[in-house]
Amino acid sequence: MKCPHCSSEISATAAACTACGFSAGAIRAHLGAEWVRLDRITDNSQRLSLRDTRHLEAVLDDFERRFPQCFVALFLGPLPTPLTVMDLGFWLINHGAFHTESMSKRNDYGIALVVDSLKQTVGFTVGYALEQVLTEPVLNRILTKVQPHFRKGNWGRAIEKAIKLIELTLKSQATKVDLDTDQLPPSLGDLGAMGLELLRKNHSSPASQPNKTHG
Amino acid sequence: MAEVPPSFRRLLALLLLGSAASLWADEEPPLPTWDMRPTLPGQMPEGAPAPIVAPENEGALLLPPAEGTDFFPQLGPDRDVTSLMIDEGGLNPHDLSLFLRGGLLSAHPAPSTIPPPTPTGSLRDLPLEHLRTAAAAPANEYLMDPQSLVTEVLRLDLDRLLEFHGSDARIKLYILVLDRDQKLPAEANLDSLAHGALTRGDSCLAIYPLGEPWRTRYLMSRSVIHSLAQNELADLADDCTQDAMLATDSMLQLQRFAVRLSTRLFKLERHLPPRVTETKAAPLDEVTRSPSLDKPVAVKPWGSWGWVLLTAGLAGLTWLIVLTLHLAFKSRHRLPAAVTQVWLLSEPEIPSRLGGAFSGGGGASGSFGKP
Numbered sequence: 245m246k247c248p249h250c251s252s253e254i255s256a257t258a259a260a261c262t263a264c265g266f267s268a269g270a271i272r273a274h275l276g277a278e279w280v281r282l283d284r285i286t287d288n289s290q291r292l293s294l295r296d297t298r299h300l301e302a303v304l305d306d307f308e309r310r311f312p313q314c315f316v317a318l319f320l321g322p323l324p325t326p327l328t329v330m331d332l333g334f335w336l337i338n339h340g341a342f343h344t345e346s347m348s349k350r351n352d353y354g355i356a357l358v359v360d361s362l363k364q365t366v367g368f369t370v371g372y373a374l375e376q377v378l379t380e381p382v383l384n385r386i387l388t389k390v391q392p393h394f395r396k397g398n399w400g401r402a403i404e405k406a407i408k409l410i411e412l413t414l415k416s417q418a419t420k421v422d423l424d425t426d427q428l429p430p431s432l433g434d435l436g437a438m439g440l441e442l443l444r445k446n447h448s449s450p451a452s453q454p455n456k457t458h459g
Numbered sequence: 460m461a462e463v464p465p466s467f468r469r470l471l472a473l474l475l476l477g478s479a480a481s482l483w484a485d486e487e488p489p490l491p492t493w494d495m496r497p498t499l500p501g502q503m504p505e506g507a508p509a510p511i512v513a514p515e516n517e518g519a520l521l522l523p524p525a526e527g528t529d530f531f532p533q534l535g536p537d538r539d540v541t542s543l544m545i546d547e548g549g550l551n552p553h554d555l556s557l558f559l560r561g562g563l564l565s566a567h568p569a570p571s572t573i574p575p576p577t578p579t580g581s582l583r584d585l586p587l588e589h590l591r592t593a594a595a596a597p598a599n600e601y602l603m604d605p606q607s608l609v610t611e612v613l614r615l616d617l618d619r620l621l622e623f624h625g626s627d628a629r630i631k632l633y634i635l636v637l638d639r640d641q642k643l644p645a646e647a648n649l650d651s652l653a654h655g656a657l658t659r660g661d662s663c664l665a666i667y668p669l670g671e672p673w674r675t676r677y678l679m680s681r682s683v684i685h686s687l688a689q690n691e692l693a694d695l696a697d698d699c700t701q702d703a704m705l706a707t708d709s710m711l712q713l714q715r716f717a718v719r720l721s722t723r724l725f726k727l728e729r730h731l732p733p734r735v736t737e738t739k740a741a742p743l744d745e746v747t748r749s750p751s752l753d754k755p756v757a758v759k760p761w762g763s764w765g766w767v768l769l770t771a772g773l774a775g776l777t778w779l780i781v782l783t784l785h786l787a788f789k790s791r792h793r794l795p796a797a798v799t800q801v802w803l804l805s806e807p808e809i810p811s812r813l814g815g816a817f818s819g820g821g822g823a824s825g826s827f828g829k830p
Contacts, residue, residue, distance in 0.1 A: 245819065245820075246814065246820075247813075247820065248813075248820030248822070249820075254812075254813075256810060256812060256819075257810050257811075257812060258812060258813060259814060260814070261813070266813065266820075267813045267814045268813055268814030268815045268816075269814055276519070309602065309801070310801055310802055311801070311802050311803075311804070312801050312803070313803065313804055314804070316563035325820070328824070329824050330820060330824050332818075332820060333738030333818075333822060334813070334815060334818055334820045337815070337817050337818035338815045338816055338817050338818055351816075351817035351818070352809075352817040352818065353804070354817065356822075363826075363828075364826060364827050364828035365824060365825065365826045365827070365828075366824065366825060366826075366827060367822060367823065367825075368822040368823055368824070369818060369820065369821070369822040370818065370822050371818045372809035372811070372817065372818060372820050372821075373804065373806060373807060373809070373818050373820060374804070374821075375809060375819070375821040376807055376809075377804065378821075378822075380821070380822070380823045383822055384823045385827070387824075387825040388522075388825075391825060391827045394827035395827050395828075395829065412671060414802060414804065416804055417804065417805075418789060418802035418803055418804045419802065419803050420800055420801075420802055421800065421801050421802070422799065422800055423799050423800055423801050423804055429527065438699075444505070
């Protein structure tokens with residue numbers, strides 16, 4: 245394995261990089277240890293048009309539906325000088341609360357795609373569960389194919405192509421399961437299984453309230 | 460006062476008279492001229508000719524011409540004030556048309572209405588008495604018009620044309636004129652026309668329905684048909700028919716047809732073998748025309764169709780390009796289809812690395828800046 249900061253070879257269970265001292269603790273010293281809300285797209289560079297942003301939202305949503313365990317979080321913007329795209333990606337996967345409306349997702353199935361608009365660098369950081377599928381050579385090949393689009397300034401096209409290539413790679417290792425959309429909820433009173441959430445947790449159903457007379 | 464002698468008195472009187480005469484000569488008023496200006500508006504000057512009543516405005520009088528205009532009053536907006544003085548130049552067709560109404564020299568012939576073609580089932584046979592009349596015609600009567608359908612002027616023109624053709628051409632040309640809704644009866648014996656002249660020597664007989672040149676039938680001597688290729692004769696028939704259909708007036712069609720056929724027959728002579736004196740009469744055979752000319756299709760210049768096809772082709776190509784670009788754009792921005800299948804990944808046991816709870820920094824990075 246390689247250090248995300250200096251790309252030095254490190255062991256699979258190393259607590260810190262022996263070459264540069266990079267670790268989760270070291271990065272927290274710069275970015276903090278709090279959880280942050282992680283959206284699908286964080287465009288701090290204003291490089292994506294509204295049309296591209298909405299299109300990527302649809303592409304990412306489609307990805308999450310096909311791979312219900314996984315998610316992709318995009319971060320586009322200038323990074324502080326000592327911070328690299330891999331540093332931020334490492335911190336986002338370990339401290340980002342990914343916002344999703346569907347089932348909960350585990351961060352070890354997450355993919356952070358970080359683009360530094362100033363240094364013009366792009367990096368993929370994946371969780372532990374995806375390291376054996378999205379290996380470094382595979383991700384390097386994907387980067388080679390999308391770099392021309394980044395050079396031309398077509399960031400939306402580059403990101404979409406990268407996600408498509410990641411899908412193809414994941415499908416080669418994943419198990420296809422037919423989605424039964426007509427399945428009934430397990431019980432009649434289980435609102436959560438129906439996708440509904442109470443507005444206030446202390447609200448009770450009308451059937452449980454005693455009869456009140458008005459007059 | 461001394462008395463003036465009489466001689467001096469006479470001399471003085473003469474001098475006075477002479478001076479008075481010279482004075483009168485200088486002040487003599489000019490000779491009266493004819494003044495065309497009316498003294499009062501709307502009033503004709505004295506001695507002016509009677510006003511001309513325009514035929515279009517019966518009962519209305521023309522106002523005298525305004526000052527500075529020509530003497531000849533305007534006859535109306537539609538008539539030219541064309542002088543008919545011979546010494547002012549040659550006569551133009553417009554002048555001749557005043558005498559030859561509807562003639563061939565008319566510069567602006569009256570527009571003719573084109574009646575619809577006669578349905579095949581409505582065609583009637585040429586009465587046999589007309590065929591007998593045509594049969595009794597002399598051999599040098601090349602235009603056979605037993606029903607007097609052709610106008611006199613055109614008849615004279617065609618007679619001259621066909622007589623000249625007959626005197627100079629090897630293949631004699633005869634034209635039998637039918638009415639537009641007539642056809643030759645099946646039992647008609649064409650060999651007897653013009654006293655059998657068509658069977659003596661090389662001849663061509665055109666059965667021409669006036670106003671429907673596409674139904675023209677061409678019959679030629681067997682010696683001519685056998686000497687020429689079938690497509691050559693068919694081309695002759697098609698060419699003459701098409702040329703006639705360029706005109707809309709039935710008389711003009713017949714004139715064009717006759718001129719065209721005469722010219723083509725002259726050209727056909729070059730392909731004929733040397734003339735052989737035949738001792739027996741040779742019957743006529745019919746020339747097969749192209750079936751496409753059986754329908755009264757208006758002949759249009761090829762150029763307009765070419766432009767139409769070119770424009771249609773360009774429009775189709777443009778539409779195809781636009782459609783391709785549109786589909787490419789739509790495929791780029793198409794909405795994903797409904798998900799009916801999912802892919803599930805295994806859950807490997809990976810030890811943590813670099814203190815990360817969910818990620819050990821695995822991945823890859825690269826630069827996309829210009830080298």
